[in-house]
Amino acid sequence: MDFLQLGSYTFSSRLILGTGKFSNTTVMLEAVKASGAQLVTVALRRFNREQLADDLFSPLKALPEVTLMPNTSGASTAAEAVRAAHIARELSGSPFIKVEIHPNPQHLMPDPIETYEACRILAKEGFFVMPYIAADPVLAKRLEEIGCTSVMPLGSAIGSGQGLATAEMINIIIRESNIPVIVDAGLRSPSEATLAMEMGCGAVLVNSAVAVSEHPPEMAEAFAEAVAAGRKAFKAGLMPKSSSAIATSPLTAFLGVNT
Amino acid sequence: MITIELNGKQQTLPPGSAVTDLLSIIGSDGNTVAIVVNDLIIRPDKRSTHLLQDADRVEILVFAGGG
Numbered sequence A: 001m002d003f004l005q006l007g008s009y010t011f012s013s014r015l016i017l018g019t020g021k022f023s024n025t026t027v028m029l030e031a032v033k034a035s036g037a038q039l040v041t042v043a044l045r046r047f048n049r050e051q052l053a054d055d056l057f058s059p060l061k062a063l064p065e066v067t068l069m070p071n072t073s074g075a076s077t078a079a080e081a082v083r084a085a086h087i088a089r090e091l092s093g094s095p096f097i098k099v100e101i102h103p104n105p106q107h108l109m110p111d112p113i114e115t116y117e118a119c120r121i122l123a124k125e126g127f128f129v130m131p132y133i134a135a136d137p138v139l140a141k142r143l144e145e146i147g148c149t150s151v152m153p154l155g156s157a158i159g160s161g162q163g164l165a166t167a168e169m170i171n172i173i174i175r176e177s178n179i180p181v182i183v184d185a186g187l188r189s190p191s192e193a194t195l196a197m198e199m200g201c202g203a204v205l206v207n208s209a210v211a212v213s214e215h216p217p218e219m220a221e222a223f224a225e226a227v228a229a230g231r232k233a234f235k236a237g238l239m240p241k242s243s244s245a246i247a248t249s250p251l252t253a254f255l256g257v258n259t
Numbered sequence B: 001m002i003t004i005e006l007n008g009k010q011q012t013l014p015p016g017s018a019v020t021d022l023l024s025i026i027g028s029d030g031n032t033v034a035i036v037v038n039d040l041i042i043r044p045d046k047r048s049t050h051l052l053q054d055a056d057r058v059e060i061l062v063f064a065g066g067g
Helices: A027-037 A048-055 A057-061 A078-092 A110-124 A136-144 A169-175 A190-199 A217-238 B019-026
Strands: A004-006 A010-011 A013-017 A039-046 A067-071 A096-099 A128-133 A182-184 A203-205 B002-004 B010-012 B033-039 B057-066
Touching: A013 A027, A027 A057, A027 A067, A027 A217, A039 A057, A039 A078, A048 B057, A057 B057, A067 A078, A078 A096, A078 B033, A078 B057, A096 A110, A096 B002, A110 A128, A110 A136, A128 B019, A136 A169, A169 A190, A190 A203, A190 A217, A203 A217, B002 B019, B010 B019, B019 B033, B019 B057
Parallel strands: A013 A039, A013 A203, A039 A067, A067 A096, A096 A128, A182 A203, B002 B057
Antiparallel strands: A004 A010, A039 B057, B002 B010, B033 B057
């Protein structure tokens, strides 16, 4: 079997699903089940007695295959992210933390300096640290060196649906990395997930593409199949590219034509 | 009565209220929330003995949808 190894956990699914932006909890749960995702992200929010249905802890915990990966969304500094990680671990019991520090709500680009500092602290504390980063090969390597479990470069801006705009940088990160590279953010279509996996990504993280589609469970299933196909193709080894045609049929001894 | 800050809003409580009393008031069984008092995480086994003081800052947090 071909498992994704993250820290001491092994997963047969290489699709990580986000739980934001779904129309309701029932649809989200159907999508999680259809996706086969074994790692799903959640966010910390203040308790609101008027919005008890927003509490996803119990419904997700009822899915035995699912491990929670809380994020630190809302943090704009390393200190805030570390604090959020501590609270999230207390609640989830999960060692995974998606470090997500984006100070500017307009573009939601991750702050590399604060992210690095938060990851350094959390990795020392034993978290399985999964940082959301720009597709920066140097930063990715530095994060690997301080003990991150994975790096998660963005394909394009969060929720933008602009796909793998950073493909060339992600290729470099994959070549240089000894830890799984997970494309996080920007994917719109299953074919983009396939491409990411064919490139050699360890997994992809998808949220908006599923959550805001017309039929989230079906789209979740489509992404699952696309990720599996891309992984299988990567393992099988893609043929080399050529700048000229290379015939697949014999071109000689055809109907008496002598060459 | 004492006044605490609960998730950014003022909340009055009888003196001597524990964290579990606050949970009862807001209608939470406490199983799916994290509680932070003045930046200190209050674990479930400490909630019935941790008494809230006037001007305490209390955050009660849950997991919501997020990517």
